[in-house]
Amino acid sequence: MNHNESRALYDRALSVIPGGVNSSVRATRPYPFFIDHGDGAYVVDADGNRYLDYVMGYGPLLYGHDPPDPVQAAVQSYASEGPMYGAPTEVEVELAEFVARHVPSVEMTRFVNSGTEATVSAVRLARGYTGREKIVVMQGGYHGAQESTLVEGDPEGAMPSSPGIPSSFAEHTIPVPFNDAGAVEDVFEAHGDDIAAVLTEPILGNTGIVHPVAGYHERLRELTDAHGALLIFDEVITGFRVGGLQCAQGKLGVTPDVTTFGKIVGGGFPVGAIGGRAEIIEEFTPAGEVFQSGTFSGHPVTMAAGYEYLNYAAENDVYDHVNRLADRLRRGITDILADRAPSYTVVGTDSMFKTVFTRRGAPVDGDSGSDADSEDHSLDVCEAGCRQRESCAKYDHCPKTGADVADAEAERWERIFWQEMQEREIFLTANQFESQFVSYAHTDEDIEETLEAYKEVL
Template sequence: MARNRENSRALYDRALSVMPAGVNSSVRATQPYPTFVRSGDGAHVIDHDGNRYLDYVMGYGPLLLGHDMPESVAAAVQRAASEGPMYGAPTEVEVDLAEFVVRHVPSVEMIRFVNSGTEATVSAVRLARGHTGRNKIVVMQGGYHGAQESTLVEGDAEHPRPSTSGIPQSFAEHTLPVPFNDEEALREVFERHGDDIACVLTEPILGNSGIVMPEEGYHEAIRETCDEYGALYVLDEVITGFRVGGLGCAQGKFGVTPDVTTFGKIVGGGFPVGAIGGRSEIIEQFSPSGDVFQSGTFSGHPVTMAAGLATLEFCAENDVYDHVNALGERLREGLTDIVADRAPEYTVVGTDSMFKVVFGRANTGPQSDCCSAGCRQDPTCERSPDCPKTGADVADGETQRWDRLFRPFMEEQGILLPANQMESQFVSYAHTEADIEETLEAYEAFFS
């Protein structure tokens, strides 16, 4: 029996009259209309018709602890809010959060907080250009760094073009897209433009392309190439920061040291946030200590800072990462078994508490044991020739089947997933082993 979603439909009808496409973020516009959420409850959300869903969107990543804040986090948020909404002046809690990040992420010696992941990457690109005196940046095809002019660029390094209307072609000419995991393409673009490349901007894992893992040695190659040409290595950890690799973030997991790191999502405990961290001599180039202008009315917002600090302290003092990573591994292993038996052309991807099934078009055999808990880019894996290595590999899959058939089916089963194949899915501290088994049963039902 189909779920009653009349109230979501009615709200969407109203929203279409006052908001473009009825939403405030393009990825929320699902088929045939979005589920309007009334409240969250642990690992679940409840819509305006009273339907309850296991949630793997988790706010697109920020809700590592789930929808219910632990008592310590809730108390910190309530205390900060009760003392005043904001001040436009420094507060102790922003210093406390900065010290926490610096203490746990070795590459970060100083940090500046902003209001979103987009603002963080905008500021990081401006900082790299100001610090080096160069204009061009290298980005990964299929990577995403927020809604900013410098990175909403497609094509290749010799023929870059805006990926959306509203951006002048002259902006795109300073951005050089290369395929992820392609060391040769990276070297070639530096050989042609190295004297004017300010930075390489990349995610450690492509988190907005169905989760594409790096091949062994790829980030080390970026580090070495940046050092050789005097460019900055900017690592976008907006999605992975304090989720992959625990408190040391993905850079700790992969053993790489960027010059600059951007943060967002979890570092704000579910409230709007972004941050730019890195070596002191680089971060101090921000005004007023340096010549790179950066400012913001809501930067270091006391409620966000309190939420972020209390969230990360809770993670440090409890078994959060052991719990979410174990559930993520169990889920990916179960999905690998289902896909191998029912849809061998598809690939299970992810690491730690991130997961996804990429609806690909592989002709090779299923994933081998080395990648049974998610694609690891292991060349010995039977699936290796066809596993997703770039953003284009994910985009070339059966995205319409994912969007129009799979996601709506799962929603009817009480499983809420992101709007499309390109977005990551997340396990939270509130999820349980029973939730994982329920989820696997729903996936199996779709593929049966």
Template sequence: MNRERSRDLYDRALSVLAGGVNSSVRATQPYPAFAERGDGAHLIDADGNRYIDYVMGYGPLLLGHDLPESVRAAVQSHMSAGPMYGAPTEVEVELAEFVARHVPSVEMLRFVNSGTEATVSAVRLARGYTGRDKVVVMQGGYHGAQESTLVEGSPDAPRPSSPGIPQSFAAETIPVPFNDTETLESVFEAHEGEIAAVLTEPLLGNTASVLPVEGYHERLRELCDDHGALLVFDEVMTGFRVGGLQCAQGKFDVEPDLTTFAKIIGGGLPAGAVGGPAEIVESFTPAGDVFQSGTFSGHPMAMAAGLETLRYAAENDVYDHVNRLGEKLRSGITDIVDERAPGYTVLGTESMFKLVFTRGGSEGVGDSCRAGCRQEPDCARFERCPKTGADVANAETERWDRLFRPAMRDRGVLLTANQMESQFVSDAHTEEDVEETLEAYKAYFE
């Protein structure tokens, strides 16, 4: 494939953009493919190369690159009426009503502009509502570029994961392993009356889609109830993708106290939200005392795009389609690596998928996990399947990043930037796209 224009654009970008990009994950090696346009389930780069796209904007594009006429018309209507007002609009009320009608735990929302802003606001709300300062997060989880959650280490020795974050901030955050209730129990015992919230993704979407083990979320719910802390689900990635309109909390049948949304809720435009019971969410100003505000919050074009995207998904069997193709992809990849690279593990659920280059072992996959690891105890691979962020980080990330992803790109399949990021199926993907993708996987492992 010719990539000269992308190379030249990256050369220009390095002179005027930090690292040549506006989001770190886009800086793929040796240089990123610059997007020219989308076409259904495909992305065409600046050199005219065409890829089956499983990045899908890192999750927002549930319907693919070509938005249905109803979505386009709604966005264009609001644009022609005036881009924004600094005043409430009917469409933000309609989107809030739609979300509250379908997501089990949500009575009331506050719209913001991104996933990061949603989690920042949720953490502040939890602290303000409970009068406590400490927040528990999962090692390997990601909750946006915010000071309270860019923290790594152990419960006894948290530390900032980036320069620019004071150690005093990190001291209020307690990182624990995902899927480890014993550590969380000991943390609550050690910090009785100090923990405002447990913040977790329902599955580790930013760490290759690791699923919870049976009973994990139920135990989180019990611990938070017993100790007066809020359970916060970060559904920025899983919201309106996993579990359909009920989101992942509906799939796992656990109701959090607060939920953060973004990505699909904006239909491809910048939007986010914090949702939960009215008693808690009304702690935000002006109803309560916890300050939260934003010039672009509830932007009418983003609200319209989100509302019409969700309406279209509800009325056109979108979830049946994307989940079926996701299962076909995971099953097909599982068959390929079982035969040719049995040490590797397929993760994900519904329309999310990821192949992780795990190390060691060659046990076959149990029948229950043929469409991706489900953390089934009776599977022969259960003990070594990834269960935490560290498990994924300890996989062969360099091999995935430097060899596998570029090889798949050369075969016309665009995957996310590294082994940690999940990949996504859209409504625009077809059976033929999946077959072509599986042939590319097969060719790599020959």
């Protein structure tokens, strides 16, 4: 496969862009291939190589690279009438009304420009609304490039996870293990009167896709209610992808106080949003006193794309299609792993999927489970992605926290598996942690081609 043009472009980029990329996750080894254009479920690089795409822009592209005609028409119409105005437009009201009709937690929405901006604003809102400063986050969770959540450590001592962040920010952030209700209970017992909010993804989406164990989010809801704190769901990834138009909170049956959105809600254009109960969201200026503003917030092209994106999903079988294909893909990978890599774990739900290169599998009777190759494949296991079922034979060994995914064979994914899949013209996310996505443009034939590639590589 020829990559001469991508290599030349990367050489140029290194001179004018730090690391040659504008988002660090794009820095694949030995160099990234540069995309020329998208085509349905495919991308074509600068050298003319064509790849079946499961990155889908890291989540926003529910329809692949050719959005439905109403979306394209709306984008072209609004772009031709003027790029932006510095004043409200009707379409941002229409999109806010759509979100409020469908998402359980949302009565009002403030639109911003990115998922990071949404979570930054949500943290500020929680602190302003409650008059408290501490935020509880999940170890291994990701809430954008913001100072309050780029932390590492444990409840006894958090520290910034990146240079450039003053340690004083981490003093107000309490990281706890995802799926460990006892750890959250201890934190509330020690700091309950100072906690403004618990901020979590309903399903960890930047650490290999980790589902909540039964009752975990319900316990978070009970604890925040009891202590007067807010429960914030970061649905930047899961929003309008997991659980359809009701998002992951609708599927899980737990309603947060505030929800952050990004990706799909903007129809493939830069976007973020903070939604929730009216009495909370109205604390934003100018209705309240918590400052929030932005030149490009509610950009008419983005709002039009998002509205038509979601409206098309409401009127067609979009979620049935993408969820069926992803279910078939996860089941197929699970079958392949049973024969070729039984220690690995298939994760995901709805149109999300990933294979986590976990290091051990479920034990059989009389075995400690340390030898993954001896695993009994007739045992009851999740067939289409880990669901944290206690009856599953892999329950004691499947990833339940960000640390569990971090302990997987990340180097094997990046240095061998990703490279081999690329050679077979399958475009996956470049590291072990980022989610992958099936789109409305994918077909059954695409799934079969992908499974054949998995068989060859694994």
